[in-house]
Amino acid sequence: MSTPPIISARGLSKSFRGPGGRTVEAVADLTMDVAPGTLTAFLGPNGAGKSTSLRMLTTLLRPTGGTATVCGFDVARQPAEVRARIGYIGQKNGAGQYQRVRDELLSQGALYGLGRAETRRRVDELVEALGLGDLVRRPTMKLSGGQRRRVDIALGLIPGPQLLFLDEPTTGLDPQSRANLWEHILELRRRYGTTLFLTTHYLDEADQFAERVMVVDRGRIIADDTASRLKTDLAGDRIVLALDTDPASAVAAVRRAAAAAGAGGAEPEAAPAGEDAHVVVAVDHGERVLPALLRELERDGHTVRTAELDRPTLDDVFLRLTGRSLREERTDAAETDPSAEATSGRAAR
């Protein structure tokens, strides 16, 4: 028997009373098993239900339907048991503004029931690991966004949890701070074998770090696989070639060459651009097809002026799944989670 899942959800759902008494279903039917030691990313646009899912799994919100166990305990019936075993780094800053960094870290240890000596040992260790040494005596309101985020990470790690939830850990950070934070997260994972479950709307993060990506849209998981398999299965690579011939013969040439290069069935299309004939062809494993394709075209006497390989991003996957682009959604005014929308909706009346 394999190890039991550390997170197991069955038909978990959450609806809120939205504006005008309408019911907003933030999470519709969350069913999943997460294995211990893995790094899983919940990817989706704002308002997809990512945070609401996380808040149910961390006992902050009571589900309206379905069940979930975290570390073997039911989130609704045994919340105290769940809390004792998990760490959580929320979307917002976890340290009180008037609290000094070190004070807040010490308090966190006390809240998790660690002894005084043990707390101090861990605080020192995390201050060192996260480079907070110069900041420990400062009140957190005097820190920059990136520094505050590092304090959040330290707070989340004080209990030494076997399972750490992170809600948009790098949102709002500059690229350097993001990279830096990821280095820390991955290092801690190497060191302690912590299971990580995070939400993000950064495609590249999910792509680069997560072993498993769940794409969430409108309260449902619409895809669940490794990033590379999602991309291969759902988007595929695109090869763009410029040939010094007329478009029709270029397309014919590429079709013949593609078949010979082992990508039979690929349907090249002419792409109107510049004076050369551009041809676009969608293939699987473009990195293997491209060299063969070039050899075939040369053998047939064609001159290839330029060759490009477009690898799909998770955005292409999202586009394929939903017909909408993740990037467009992100620039929308829809900045909030349905839970926040529902509450602000209440507040507005």
Next chain:
Amino acid sequence: MTTVPTARESPDGSTGGAERARPAGILHDSVSVFVRELRPVIRDPFSLVFSLMQPLMFLAFFGPLLGGMTGLPLDQAFQWFVPGIVVMIALFGTAMTGSNLLFEIQSGAHERMLVAPVSRSALMVGRACKEMVPLVLQALVISGVAAFFGFRPSLAGMAVGLAILAVFGVGLGALSYALAIVSRNRDWMFWTVQQGLLFPLMLLSGMLLPLEAGPRWMQVLSRFNPLTYMVDAERALFNGQFGDPAVAAGAVAAVVLAALGLTVGIRAMRNSI
């Protein structure tokens, strides 16, 4: 391995407190929360002095006025007036404290603490108990300043008076926190309700001027104001009149308010997300 390890057996060999006996847990958790709340006060004790500006103004500009009106010399006016100002400190300082929680709810600090394995009641009890500390310290500073102008309290009476006031502060603080939790999605409501209640409560307590000078209906209303009992008790105690029935009435008012405040506050805390 088929079971999920607990935090106790976490990979770095820690001894995390996963499951604790609940009653001891609540006490331990309350102390942790209390200490957390107290730390910024200890780090920046001058903040306590700055928030004394308003009561000091009343002491400086209202005390002499009162003396002039009643024809009493300043030191005698202060014997009557300072205990009222001490209650004012408790009222103003403690009624505002909910704004700290409101801010922590709006930032992520409260949420972070809710995910921690901390008893929900402790999150309220620890915070409310912390209110005692600034209140007592500020009362001592104000009394000290007034002493320069001839204020001479009974020290034993003052000790008992501050103890009762501290209990009262726990109740008032808890109510302020409860108000903050209820108005977490519309913070203007916290300030509206708080300000809306603060001044009537203050004026109807006989804190600044004796209610005997007011109309009958005001005197009747003041009997429903717990602050009235506090003001009367503090006046008796600061002047060493332990036998005054106002003392017992004040102590009862403080205990009732603390019990009520904590009950309401703990209930609010359980639904604070």
